[in-house]
Every structure is written in C-alpha cells, then in structure tokens.
Amino acid sequence: MPSATRANSARIQFQRNLEVAGRRYQVTVASLEDRIDTVVIDVLAAGPGGEATEGTLTVSATALPHLGPLLAEVLGGIAQSYGVTIDDSLGAAKPERPKPVNAGQPWTDELKADLHQRWLAADPTQAANTALRAIAKDMGRTVDSIRSALQRLQLDPDRPGSRLS
Known part of the structure; x- marks a missing residue:
C-alpha cells in the first residue's frame, strides 16, 4: 500500500x-x-460483469488507525454471510478449499491402527509438518485431524516415529 507523508500543515x-480477482x-x-x-477516501470499482462499486468516506485523521481493521472486520463478516471467503492478500476473494475426502468421518479402530503404524514407521529425521501433511493426504484427512488423532493415540505429533513422553 502506498504511504502518504506530510508535514502537519x-x-x-x-x-x-489495482486489479484483484x-x-x-x-x-x-x-x-x-x-x-x-x-x-476524503473515494472508492470506485468495476467487476468483470460490469457491476459497479462506489463509496466515499470522510474521516478524521485520528480515526484512521482504527478504521482499517474495523472495515476489514465488518466487510469480511458481510462477505462470509454471502459465502465468500477473504484472502489476506489485498482482500482478494478466494475459492473455498475442498475438504479432504474423509474430513469429519469417525476414526475406526482400523484407521487408528493404520495411523499408529504410519507414525511409528515415519522417518524421525523428517520434519513433523512434512510427515503430517503426507499422512493427512494419504488418509484423506486434515493435518489438524491427524495431529489430534496422534495425541489421542499417545503419539508425539511434533516428532515423527515417537510416542508422547
């Protein structure tokens, strides 16, 4: 974002x-x-289908530090109510990430045993996040789901191949 500098007077x-999405x-x-x-802040926008956005804000300089976060929160909430998620890079809308195929499914005893075996067989020199991502992808789960399940199995999610101490 460009910055404007000025003396007090x-x-x-x-x-x-700029162009976004x-x-x-x-x-x-x-x-x-x-x-x-x-x-005075003027905003004009034109969408790919010709839809227009326009608005003007008149703001005291003392309110500027608070206005950005406030508008981001309010506009983000409105966008979510329309099913649009906000990307942090310039507020660009991003498509919903597809959920892993087994997200939200219960952990059967067979799946727990499979995860247990995979984690204990993991290379202990490998970064934990790398091992977690690989197992999550193979099992159709999220990394957070794998991490939680490992803890319930008394395995250390921060050290591949290790049990919790």
Whole structure:
C-alpha cells in the first residue's frame, strides 16, 4: 500500500489503482482544504460483469488507525454471510478449499491402527509438518485431524516415529 507523508500543515493526496480477482479498483485519498486533519477516501470499482462499486468516506485523521481493521472486520463478516471467503492478500476473494475426502468421518479402530503404524514407521529425521501433511493426504484427512488423532493415540505429533513422553 502506498504511504502518504506530510508535514502537519501539508495536504495529503494520492491515488491507487489495482486489479484483484478480475475487478478494477481505484482508491483516491485527499485531505480537505479547510480541514487538513480530515481526509476524503473515494472508492470506485468495476467487476468483470460490469457491476459497479462506489463509496466515499470522510474521516478524521485520528480515526484512521482504527478504521482499517474495523472495515476489514465488518466487510469480511458481510462477505462470509454471502459465502465468500477473504484472502489476506489485498482482500482478494478466494475459492473455498475442498475438504479432504474423509474430513469429519469417525476414526475406526482400523484407521487408528493404520495411523499408529504410519507414525511409528515415519522417518524421525523428517520434519513433523512434512510427515503430517503426507499422512493427512494419504488418509484423506486434515493435518489438524491427524495431529489430534496422534495425541489421542499417545503419539508425539511434533516428532515423527515417537510416542508422547
């Protein structure tokens, strides 16, 4: 994000254009002539289907540090209510990641035994995250699910091939 610097009595003015997820955005910021401690933020956007977004905020400089996180929270919540998830990189919408095929399924005794055997057979010199990802992929589970199941089996999820001490 570009930064605008100014002395206490100078005006702020800048514009940023960017494209995210097929939408073109233009953000213009300018301090008011008669109240330089207040900025006007104009947002214009055009989507790939021609849909338009526009809005203007007039903000006191003292509110700026709080406004960004507040707007991110509010707009993120609204986006989620429409089923859109927000990526941290410039707020770009990202598609939902498909869940592993066995996500949410119960752990049978056979699956627990398979996980137990796989973890104890894992290379102890291998990074735990690498081993966890490989087993999760093979078993159609999430890494968190594998980690939790290992702990329930009294195996150390941070040390491949090891039991909890």
